[in-house]
Amino acid sequence: MAWLSRPLTVIGLVILAHGCYSAHEHTVLSSTSVQHPTSPSATSLPLDIYIETIAATLLICLGLVLGSGTPEPIQWHTWAGKIEREGDSTSGDADKELRSNPFNALEARSGFINISKLRSDFVKYQQLGK
Structure with missing residues (x-):
């Protein structure tokens, strides 16, 4: 499964970078647009950005776990x-x-x-x- 771990980790990192960039763009665009300060869309990120970052984090974790070696005995x-x-x-x-x-x-x-x-x-x- 070592051949699968690196692509999963790389794909997860790319998706995470895209999620971070999307969050940054949303923050910049929402701060420059004229909105009422009490509207919920002005302060929170869209749901798709949350889902994207959680999925990317899970992909990265899965790739790192699959790429790790056999565990040493702990007893x-x-x-x-x-x-x-x-x-x-x-x-x-x-x-x-x-x-x-x-x-x-x-x-x-x-x-x-x-x-x-x-x-x-x-x-x-x-x-x-x-």
Whole structure:
């Protein structure tokens, strides 16, 4: 469907540009013509311009969605399994083992520091020295 996405997007952009130009022309013409300021035709755009811009926006969105690639997995375990099987090519010169395990950063980090335990160990150390 990639062959269909670009023409749809281009056609949508052309229609959107025409809708914008039509809205601009309507605004310019309505501001220069002599009309009663409270008439609704002096302040609002015609319905066909609204329909044209909405249809163009939908065509552009459809063309962009059809032209997008396959989505990447959003579940962590699916992504991690893919990285472990294929390896991550974004890390450059890193070792294959370091690249292939996405959990290495979590496994290699140090745990929380227990200040109370460190303080009691230090007190015991000081008492042994005396």
